[in-house]
Structures are given as structure tokens and as C-alpha cells.
Amino acid sequence: MTGYTSNEMMIVAAARLLKNDDVCFVGIGAPSAACNLARLTHAPDLTLIYESGTIGTKPDILPLSIGDGELCDTAVTTVPVIEMFRYWLQGGRITIGFLGAAQLDKFGNINTTVVGPYAKPKVRLPGGGGAPEIATSCGEIFITMKQSNRGFVEKIDFVTSLGHGRGGDDRARHGVRTKGPTRLITDLAVWAPDAESKEFTVVSLHPGVTREQVRETVGWPAKFAGRVAETPPPTQTELQVLRDLQARTDAAHRGAAKKGE
Amino acid sequence: MATFMSLREAVAAYVHDGDAVAMEGFTHLIPHAAAHETIRQGRRDLTLIRMTPDLIYDQMIGMGCARKLVFSFAGNPGVGLLRRLRDAVENDWPHPLEIEEHSHAAMANAYEAGAAGLPCAIFRGYIGAELKDVNPTIKSITCPFTGEHLAAVPALTPDVGIIHAQKANRRGDVLIEGITGVQKEVVLAAKRSIVTVEEVVEDFTGMHANACILPHWTISAIVAVPGGAHPSYAHGYYKRDNAAYLEWDEISADRDRFLTWMDKHVIKAGPEVFARRVTASGMGGR
Numbered sequence: 001m002t003g004y005t006s007n008e009m010m011i012v013a014a015a016r017l018l019k020n021d022d023v024c025f026v027g028i029g030a031p032s033a034a035c036n037l038a039r040l041t042h043a044p045d046l047t048l049i050y051e052s053g054t055i056g057t058k059p060d061i062l063p064l065s066i067g068d069g070e071l072c073d074t075a076v077t078t079v080p081v082i083e084m085f086r087y088w089l090q091g092g093r094i095t096i097g098f099l100g101a102a103q104l105d106k107f108g109n110i111n112t113t114v115v116g117p118y119a120k121p122k123v124r125l126p127g128g129g130g131a132p133e134i135a136t137s138c139g140e141i142f143i144t145m146k147q148s149n150r151g152f153v154e155k156i157d158f159v160t161s162l163g164h165g166r167g168g169d170d171r172a173r174h175g176v177r178t179k180g181p182t183r184l185i186t187d188l189a190v191w192a193p194d195a196e197s198k199e200f201t202v203v204s205l206h207p208g209v210t211r212e213q214v215r216e217t218v219g220w221p222a223k224f225a226g227r228v229a230e231t232p233p234p235t236q237t238e239l240q241v242l243r244d245l246q247a248r249t250d251a252a253h254r255g256a257a258k259k260g261e
Numbered sequence: 262m263a264t265f266m267s268l269r270e271a272v273a274a275y276v277h278d279g280d281a282v283a284m285e286g287f288t289h290l291i292p293h294a295a296a297h298e299t300i301r302q303g304r305r306d307l308t309l310i311r312m313t314p315d316l317i318y319d320q321m322i323g324m325g326c327a328r329k330l331v332f333s334f335a336g337n338p339g340v341g342l343l344r345r346l347r348d349a350v351e352n353d354w355p356h357p358l359e360i361e362e363h364s365h366a367a368m369a370n371a372y373e374a375g376a377a378g379l380p381c382a383i384f385r386g387y388i389g390a391e392l393k394d395v396n397p398t399i400k401s402i403t404c405p406f407t408g409e410h411l412a413a414v415p416a417l418t419p420d421v422g423i424i425h426a427q428k429a430n431r432r433g434d435v436l437i438e439g440i441t442g443v444q445k446e447v448v449l450a451a452k453r454s455i456v457t458v459e460e461v462v463e464d465f466t467g468m469h470a471n472a473c474i475l476p477h478w479t480i481s482a483i484v485a486v487p488g489g490a491h492p493s494y495a496h497g498y499y500k501r502d503n504a505a506y507l508e509w510d511e512i513s514a515d516r517d518r519f520l521t522w523m524d525k526h527v528i529k530a531g532p533e534v535f536a537r538r539v540t541a542s543g544m545g546g547r
Contacts, residue, residue, distance in 0.1 A: 028338065028339055029339075051365060052287050052288055052289070052440045052442070053287070053440055053441070053442070054440065063339070064338065064339035064340070064501070064503045064506065065288045065338030065339045065501070065506075066288060066338065067287050067288025067289050067338070067440050067442075068288070068501055068503075069289070069439065069440075069494055069496055069500055069501060071440075072289075072439045072440050072496060078439065078440055078441070080441050080442070080443070080445065080446075081287050081312075081365070081369045081441075081442050081443050082369040082370065082372065082373045082443060082446060084369075085365065085366040085369050085370070085384075086369075086370070086373075086384070089366070090366070090384060090385050090386075109389075113362075113391075113392070118391075118395045119395075121350065121351060122351075123347075123351075124335070124342070124346070124347045124350045124351055125336075125342070126334050126335050126336030126342060126343075127332070127333060127334050127335050127336075127362055128333065128334065128362075128364045128365075128390070128392065129313075129333060129334030129336075129364070129365050130334075130364065130365040130366065131364070132364040132366070132386060132387055132388075132390040132392065133364055133365075133366040133384075133385070133386045133387075135390075136385075136386075136388045136389070137385065158391050159389065159390060159391040160390060160391070160392070161390060162388055162389030162390060165389055171389070174388050174389045175388065175409070175410065176388055176389070252503075253503045253504070253507070
């Protein structure tokens with residue numbers, strides 16, 4: 001199957017990582033598309049949780065916000081926000097946290113707070129929301145975002161959510177017992193942390209993508225695993241389900257031209 | 262004890278200049294009509310508390326109501342950034358805005374502590390996160406039993422809590438359905454409270470035994486404002502007007518366009534326009 005976008009490849013590659021018995025805390029944007037694609041293809045019993053309190057939700061369209069009515073209508077149960085954060089997230093019931101980022105470093109530390117100094121930011125981003133605690137309380141973390149020199153930087157301006165800190169066992173030295181970022185899925189590749197250094201390393205290149213393209217779009221010297229696989233291209237089924245989902249979503253949001261950031 | 266009032270009377274009686282005000286609703290049931298009334302009455306120097314400032318505080322900040330903002334996620338959900346809030350933080354327009362920034366877990370815990378009458382909330386949070394370096398209200402506490410270091414933040418006890426809900430009965434008990442967010446916590450944590458509702462019904466006979474109900478004696482004022490959460494939504498009444506959220510991104514991008522929009526739709530309007538908005542938006546409503 002040819003004729004798919006790098007964005008579709010990213011969402012499909014991310015979706016494949018989710019298992020049928022996972023309990024996944026879903027961030028909005030690309031994570032939401034990937035999680036729902038997984039549910040609509042190979043993982044029908046995947047439990048999706050949004051921070052508005054909706055547990056086991058099965059939306060027919062992608063929500064514009066984390067609290068759209070569709071999420072509540074199709075959930076197994078909807079709990080108060082405090083219960084969501086205390087019992088379900090902090091209580092250790094969630095296996096995967098799926099996050100996006102504005103800025104990311106090679107150890108999977110995430111910035112969604114500011115570009116520039118905190119006190120006088122060049123760009124004031126939305127902030128952490130649920131992410132600072134999702135990052136440390138979920139069993140492991142998947143991150144998905146498009147590669148760019150603006151987003152993939154040597155040093156992020158602000159650590160909103162902890163990844164592997166300064167690498168090595170730094171995360172454990174913070175007293176965190178969860179695994180942290182275990183996969184980074186971009187429009188070009190799938191990355192996994194090196195076993196020792198915890199630096200993100202390319203483990204799979206999407207079809208047609210060169211190492212040079214990967215190097216040019218990250219702000220640190222990109223590392224590659226000893227054996228780099230080729231990501232299988234999207235199947236016809238994966239593409240069809242994703243496109244149908246996005247068409248339904250666009251129609252429901254009134255064909256709005258703008259996409260979430 | 263809940264008193265039924267007009268929206269103008271309720272805001273005049275319970276929201277004062279300089280108050281700490283929490284208008285909550287987690288995407289759902291956001292009390293837009295009450296915020297617009299507060300803007301119309303020209304309140305100033307407010308400390309605005311809300312997990313997701315959303316359009317409701319973007320409007321209040323742009324209209325100069327706020328001195329300080331306490332929040333945990335300042336985006337236009339699913340659309341992008343809040344442009345009036347950004348203009349205040351980045352360019353001091355219309356005047357400087359002090360910010361106190363948290364995570365969602367911290368704010369939810371802080372409301373719960375307020376409702377529970379505790380001085381602070383304790384939770385496992387902010388580990389390795391830099392917000393604790395820029396927000397002096399985020400502290401650490403050691404568990405006396407296990408020695409684990411945990412995060413602590415002060416309880417949130419707003420002067421006034423404002424929420425929107427589906428129904429009140431004649432006695433003034435309030436029913437909240439769907440995504441209940443922190444609606445209950447904010448009313449119980451606040452010194453005074455205003456609840457706007459879609460409708461007032463005779464009684465709650467036949468309600469599910471575990472329905473989320475705030476008894477009338479926990480609420481200061483109740484106001485019927487059909488459509489009062491628009492462009493947010495009211496489960497069972499009307500849907501979220503997603504197009505309005507997308508449109509706001511353009512309206513709020515420019516100071517003059519923002520002021521013109523606010524003048525027409527807020528300053529020169531009243532609470533009665535909300536019922537028309539939810540039917541006009543094609544999102545339901547009665």
C-alpha cells in the first residue's frame with residue numbers, strides 16, 4: 001500500500017504499540033488518534049482513560065477536548081477528577097501514559113510550559129495539566145510528536161514532566177519506580193531508550209526515511225541502535241480505519257480547518 | 262441556605278472586588294453566563310482560580326478583571342493557546358497578571374483539601390518537575406510512617422465558588438450529571454457559592470440513589486440560566502459548541518476584534534442570550 005502521509009505513519013506506528021489488555025491514560029492530539037486507532041483495530045478491549053474522569057471510553061469520533069460529552073456517553077464509568085488523579089493514576093492502575101510535547105530532549109523530559117525563561121517567556125504554552133503526574137505514575141510512557149529542530153532540543157527550556165532526567169539511573173534517584181518513557185514515535189522513526197544511558201535511540205525507521213533525515217530534524221547528535229528495523233508500512237485496514245475516524249471527527253467538528261496543537 | 266435570585270443579584274451580592282473566585286467545570290458545565298455577568302459588573306483585582314482557564318478566563322483576563330491567576334492547564338482545549346492570557350503574561354495587556362501554576366493533580370487535591378477542611382493537600386507529585394522551583398507554594402513533606410517524600414500544596418478555599426449544573430429542585434438542592442469534574446469540591450471548599458442551572462424542577466423523586474447532589478444548605482445562591490454553560494456543554498441538554506472554540510482562536514488573536522466581540526456579546530447582552538445560543542448553535546437545547 002502506497003500513498004500515506006508521514007503523520008498517518010506516525011499514528012499507525014504508535015497505535016501498534018498498545019496491547020488489548022493495556023489501561024491507557026490518553027493525552028489529547030496525536031496520542032488520542034493513536035489510542036483510538038488501536039481500539040478500532042487490533043486492541044478492541046484496550047481501556048482508554050481521559051483525565052476528565054472517563055474510564056473505558058469508546059468514542060466514535062476523536063474528542064476536541066479531554067472532556068467532550070462523547071467520552072462520558074461511551075464510558076464504562078465517569079468518576080470525579082479528584083478520584084481520577086488519586087485512585088486511578090496515583091493508585092497505580094494505569095499501565096501506559098501517552099503524551100505529546102512541545103519540546104523534548106534526548107532523555108524524554110517534556111516541556112509544555114514555556115519557550116524562553118519562565119518569568120518572561122517568549123511563548124507561554126498551556127502548561128502541564130495532568131502530565132507531570134502521568135509521567136511518573138503510569139507504568140510506562142509513550143511519547144508521540146513530529147520531529148523538528150524546534151521541538152527536539154539538546155536542552156529543553158523547562159522540565160514540565162520528568163522523563164529519564166539526566167539519563168542513566170537519574171529517574172530512579174528521584175525515587176520514581178515506574179519505567180518512564182519507553183518509546184518515542186515520530187513521523188520518521190520509532191525510538192527507544194538505550195538500556196544504560198537511557199538516551200533515545202532509533203530502533204526503527206519508517207519506510208523510505210534516511211538516517212540523514214532523522215539527524216537533520218533533531219537538535220542533538222542522533223544515535224541509532226545496532227540493528228535498525230524498517231517500520232512496516234500502514235496496512236490498508238489501518239489506513240482506512242484511521243481515515244474514517246478522522247473524517248467522522250472533522251465532520252463532527254464542522255469540518256473545522258484548524259487542527260489542535 | 263440557597264436563595265433563588267437573578268444572576269445580576271447573585272453576582273452583586275457574592276462576588277466582590279479583590280475576591281478569590283473559582284469558576285469550575287472540567288470542559289463540561291463551565292459557568293460562562295456567570296462570568297459574563299461578573300465582567301458586566303466590572304469586578305476588578307480578582308484572583309481567578311480554575312484548573313483550565315479556558316475561554317471563560319481568557320475573556321475575564323482580557324477584560325481586566327484579574328490580578329492573579331491560579332491554574333494548571335492554560336490552553337484552548339484541542340485548539341491551541343489562550344491568546345488573551347498569553348498577551349497578559351507576555352505583554353502585560355491589559356495589565357500585568359500574576360500567575361500561580363500547578364498540575365491538575367495538585368489543584369484537584371487542593372480543592373479536595375479545601376472541601377475536607379484540611380490546611381493542605383498531600384500527594385505523590387511534581388517529581389523531577391520544575392514547577393516546584395518557580396512556585397513557592399509547592400512544598401515537600403515526609404511521610405511519618407514510611408519516610409517517603411511527598412508533595413504538599415495549600416488547600417484551595419476560594420471566597421466564592423461558581424459552577425453550572427443541570428437541575429435544582431424547589432428547595433435548592435442541585436443535581437450534577439456527566440463529567441462532574443471538581444464541581445462538588447469547589448462548592449464545599451468555597452466560603453460562598455453561586456450555582457447556575459439549566460432548569461428548576463419540582464423535586465428529585467426517582468433520582469438514582471448515588472446521584473451527585475449538593476444539598477441546598479451548602480449553596481448561597483441559585484440562578485436558572487438555560488444555556489448558561491455555552492459554548493461548553495450541559496450533559497443531557499446541549500453539546501459542546503466546538504466550532505465556537507475554534508472561532509475564539511481568531512476572535513482572541515487581535516485586541517480590537519476581541520474588545521468589539523466582548524462589547525457586542527457580553528457588555529451589551531444579558532443572561533437571556535444563552536438560551537438562544539444553544540439552540541442557534543444547532544447543538545441542542547430546549
